[in-house]
Amino acid sequence: MSTDHSATLHSETQSAPAVSDDRPPLERRLDPQIRKLAVGVWTAELIGDELANISYGGRPVLRAIKAVVRDHEWRTLAPSVRDIAELKDDDGISLRIHVDYAAPGTEAAGAEAAGTEAAAYEGMLLLRITPATVEVSFSGRAKAAFRRNRIGLVVLHPTSEAGRDVSVVSPDGTVTSGTFPADIRPDLVFSDISSMEWADAGTAFDLGFSGDIFETEDQRNWSDGSFKTYSTPSALPIPVDVAPGDTVNQSVSIEALSIETPDNPLRESHEPAAFTVGEPAGTVPTLAVSVDSPQPPAGDQGEGPQLPGLDAVLVELYEPREVWPAKLAAAAREADRHGAALDVRVVSDSADGVAEALIDALGGQLSRIARVGLFHPETECTDPAAFGALKASLAEAGFTGQFLAGTRSHFTELNRWIAGGSDGGGGTPVPQDADAVTFSLAPQVHSTEVPHITETVPVQRLAAANAVKLGGGRPVHVGPVTLKPRLHAPGQQAAGDELQDHSFTAAWTLASLAALTVDGVASVTYFEAGPPRGIANAEGTLNPAGELLQKLAACKGDPVLAATEAQVHPPAGKNPVTVYPVQSAAGLQLFVGNLSPREAVANVTLPPGTAASTASGPADVTVIGAAAGGGQADASSAEDGVLTVTLGPWATAVVSFRN
Incomplete structure (x- = not known):
């Protein structure tokens, strides 16, 4: 299913440096720039060199497609985007991204330093999105001699695919039926892959690969939130010597064919997360x-x-x-x-x-x-x-x-x-x-x-x-x-x-x-x-x-109470708020955290009898790491035993209620 779209990037398309970001490196890491892409009912996000959160009609399809370079000790070379070229036409969007990969411990200090001898590898990614397909092509070249275990494109499938039936097509045309596993699988999920086919909500998807033989492993073994389809089959001997100038060329394309146009059912919701604190569900x-x-x-x-x-x-x-x-x-x-x-x-x-x-x-x-x-x-x-x-x-x-x-x-x-x-x-x-x-x-x-x-x-x-x-x-x-x-x-x-x-x-x-x-x-x-x-x-x-x-x-050993999250319709997606209620001898302690670079609000329905409705709110709010700039947190009580907790970016707090 690979198509050479390089001709669409004609001479009028100019390469531009990666978008400047003057924030400190840690801030850039915690809150990376996101470029949203949309063609037809396809949506995706470009985050650095990764095409992330690919959805069709609002339904998640792939977690990410990206190129990786891993050395003989399985260390991942750090990518740095040098420049990006973009072309919009009547058929869709094309992006050409030049990426340098730095050896572990010698990462270039930002895009302005990319292209120096610190980079062991360089690659060109070509992203193409049309109303029917999303395609990513990768051309890589070694800039220094090293030993590698893997170089090429990887596709990350969301963990929500667990239980999904898939047809796997091998290079010789053999079709094998399989399923993404529910429990974490110790061996390969799929092997000898040329393409994968499945259906979801009236849409048929065809995910094709070229340039190598691919296989799928269960990355949940390493606590990753994905299944991964990658090249360089694990049965092949590694590591392999790479000489300067050695190249790799691969592409991945996913095609959607719908019986009827999706109605984009999953829209972003800005409603606060809602939790209900209930009976004991475990112990600390x-x-x-x-x-x-x-x-x-x-x-x-x-x-x-x-x-x-x-x-x-x-x-x-x-x-x-x-x-x-x-x-x-x-x-x-x-x-x-x-x-x-x-x-x-x-x-x-x-x-x-x-x-x-x-x-x-x-x-x-x-x-x-x-x-x-x-x-x-x-x-x-x-x-x-x-x-x-x-x-x-x-x-x-x-x-x-x-x-x-x-x-x-x-x-x-x-x-x-x-x-x-x-x-x-x-x-x-x-x-x-x-x-x-x-x-x-x-x-x-x-x-x-x-x-x-x-x-x-x-x-x-x-x-x-x-x-x-x-x-x-x-x-x-x-x-x-x-x-x-x-x-x-x-x-x-x-x-x-x-x-x-x-x-x-x-x-x-x-x-x-x-x-x-x-x-x-x-x-x-x-x-x-x-x-x-x-x-x-x-x-x-x-x-x-x-x-x-x-x-x-x-x-x-203290009881941990259940904190049941209400289902917001339409679904709000990934909620960054953690609510961890602990019933100690002194009273209820509500541990709350925000795993997000944005302020987050949660409405928490407290157990009956919890003394939350006072003029000044809860008994006590302690911000974790406040002395080290750990963010802001606030809690205010409302009627019917509902507590509203507001957490700053990456903030964690403990809201304590006296018996």
Whole structure:
């Protein structure tokens, strides 16, 4: 279905530099410029180099189409738009976008710096939208020698496609019927793809690919809010050497054929979000933080902020073993500060000497450890034989805590580990005497754009529910949860994120915890104790995420009330507001957050008898991270027990009601 539209960009079309944006880089990241496109009943948004939120007749069709360049360690080269050329004609719109891709750690400082030798790759994207089709073509060229795992176009399908029946056409014309899965699938969803066909609300869609063979994976394994169709089939060997001048040419086209013209049923609504607080629906999971350094955080002189109610301090022990005593000592000091236990995750290919090392490092005080897990350094998953040996040796030493099995990596490893079985025969490798299972979360495995980070939140709930099922009903310990992946190739260091100390992270953490408050989740470990990936800054002061966790840790085990969102008709789309009602001994605490760069308003119907209707409004409104510029929040009571909460961009607040 690929068509060469380059001729439509005739000599009268002039290239222009990317639209200037003088805001600081962090502001540009939090609130990117969006260019809205519409032809016929097709609509889409151009955000940087990504064609996003492609809809037909108001119905979402594709989450995004974009080109990616990923090196031999699966690091994504950063794109920077150099210039854009546009042509409108009687048939539709064409956009030609010149993009430079910078090697990790050497990103160009904006479009004005693009095209320098810092960029390892360059590409030309041609976008064409007509009343019938949307097409994206990509021509890429290497500007430097490197090793790649993947280069080319990817198509992101929204998670709402789960359950959708699809016909997959292979290059030889074979048609195979399939379905986007409801549960997170550990293996490929579709393979050997030349095109995909499906129908929705009287419209037939045909999604065609050229330039390579494509396949589809379930990106929810990494908490992404999408399924992904990509080229370079996973069966091919990687990495591959790329020489300067090597090229890639691909295109993706989606065609719509409607029996009748869609009436654009899904229109944007500007009505405030509406929630009703009801009966208990769960409890606040116990919370933990991690320590990954044998040294105390900068500025920590033994005194620092405490998180009363914190369940544990998690520490990962990996080679070399010589640093284990110092790491355990640092974790124990942090645990003492909060009155917490230790959660020890050992990375070793065997249990030999592990029990002895723990006993020696803690002076025989194994009672300080609440739970322990053992993971193989190559698979990042539990080896059943080593697990059994460690349990036997620790039990002999008098250890009475929990034993965790699973993975220290992403949910995908837990999913594949259990699906594959210990012997590859499909049987579960989870040891029968494992007390619980575990996996970690990081929202930026594939995308660093803020909209994609926020879209991981509902997928976290699904991953947790799937983990409970995969573990045979065992409790699930989620974490560490970090903004960026902490597991990398040998020699790489876990990266911090400029978002860590921003109010965004508090709003995202609240939404994450609300998603993970499901039956079976026993604990969640967020971030580290100190910078750059922690809950405190270099001076030892809690950042907004740390302030939030301090308040939530004190609510350990308290009932969480259901916060049911009213369905606005027409649907309002993605609501950025999180409402997390906690019924503590002192009264109701309403945790609210806004995952949006715009002000958000929510009307919350409170439980009967809640003392909200006073002349001055609720008893107390506390803005999380106010001292660090964490935004504004306000709440006012109205008749019939309805509370109106107004939240500034990325703001998080706690509205407290006295009993």
